[in-house]
Amino acid sequence: MEPYAVEVNNLHKRFGHIHALRGLSVQIERGITYGLLGPNGAGKTTLIRAIVGLLRPDAGTVRVLGHPMPDKRLMARIGYMTQNIALYEDLTVRQNLAFFAAMAGVVSRARQQIDEVLALVELSDRADSRVRELSGGLQRRCSLACALVHRPALVVLDEPTVGVDPQLRVQFWEHFHRLNAEGVTLIVSSHVMDEAARCHRLGFLRDGELLAEGSAVDLLERSGCATLEDAFLHFAEQVAAVS
């Protein structure tokens, strides 16, 4: 088995005159939570879309679970939670889950897996509510459940905790670590630095480039800073000084 869940090599992507990814390379081991950190516009979502197979890069390669992307067969093994909620509001929580489970080819075991994931995000009692009737936080939980329902090997979450209250945020991170323990790899993007400490490894992203990479402790040590925020600024200045 390949040691890496995701291997991104020298990835370039331009949108008109914006150079969103500038030769970015990153390798993500299996079974860890990898945090992509950076300000808005750093290229986090573009990188994520390339990893889940929704983006054709101008140059470079993306391999997921040992296979080059985009590959439709592989997409059934990826769970993707977009930045916005992206659910069918007219349908119930259970109907949404059943839909996305079926899209990943989970049909016969769907009911059991749906019940499990509902328990995981603590939505069992709202399973038959329409998504429209749920509060923002509950909708986000449902959205996360849709990304997990087919038991993917790689879960990609684009800013999963935006607009989520602190208590739920803690619950989310508990889920993520439980998944890691089962061998699932998670990629989580965020621009909130205090979340970063919860990831096994971090990638600091800015202007489509990887500024630095390592565990939180490692990054703090190398930068000599007390907080990840300062560490980010330190590496950003370092790169600016070199160029």
Added chain:
Amino acid sequence: MAAIRIATLARRVILQLLADRRTLALILIVPILVLTIAGALIRLEPQGVRVAVVLDDTGVTLSVGSRGAVNLGERLVAGLSGLNAHLAIERMEPDTAAALLEAGEIDAIVRLPADFSAQAVRTRSLTIPVVYEGSNPAVARLLGPLLTRAAIQAIASLSVIDTESVPEIVLDATYRYGSAEFDQLDYLAPVLIGLFVFMFVFILTCVSFLRERLAGTLERLQATAIRHYEIILGYMLGFAVFALVQALVILLFTIYGLRVHTVGSLATVFVVELLLALLAVNLGVFLSTFARNEFQVVQFVPLVVLLTAFLSGALWPIEAMPVWLKPLAWLMPLTYANFALRDVMIKGFGLVDIGPYLLALAGFAVLFVLIASLVIRRQAVS
């Protein structure tokens, strides 16, 4: 303060619209486009009515006065020719006339038998046999009074049958297709059925696919194992259910509610409606990918619906259209549906007879599936 708020709000609306170039273009270009085509169509000269005359009348020799041989049939035809600019009268052999009528090339046959004149003199009445093609009731409305007028003139030119008694004039009308009871609605109903099915299905898909895209669910869907053509086919199948029910309701209401005459089989009409609906689903998906917001998608509706209604021969016959519009008419899928629906409902044609039109509709449906798949593929992986 209120004035400032109002002005600020107005300014914001203007800025928003100015920023949305596509809507701006649609606001300005759609009306011009639609008006240009509508203008050209509304100015169309009424389409010529082509009438074949089979003149077998051998005339009659009058003993009274010095007139000698008289041929009432010839006089009638001569009189008829000059009555209306849109009426084209041609003398033909019976077989030619019958064949042309069958092919829909001519609108009516007036057949004056050998004893036409003799009969008139003997019975003091004039019976004119007319066979109408029948798919356009307007022909009978135009031709009927003209024939009567021509007949009166023809008779009046004879002193033998003069003012003392106005002879009776009888139009013995028969119809190849339809009947005298067919009114304008009967003629229009087939195309209205087609237009409604097409319009409603198109609007429904166009808007709901846009919603899928704006809500972000399409992006999420595309990140799953589903392939692009599967998305299109799934959409098609889902909407087909509603399209099916709607098509059925429209059809049944037209026939039983509005009491529109139909000669053909309802099942055949339904097949045409179904093909049309499937095609409209894909057109909706395809066009909705060009809209970035609800504003734009709403503007596609009149563009597509009005152009289709105008150009498909639903309201104006294609043969009478200006040369530059004719190719456009044949690019409209609804054109083929209209021909098929008229043939079935007015002429009683079966599935085999309208085969070419069904093939054309199926062709459009397949083409739109392919285009829609390609378009969402390009949008998905950018």
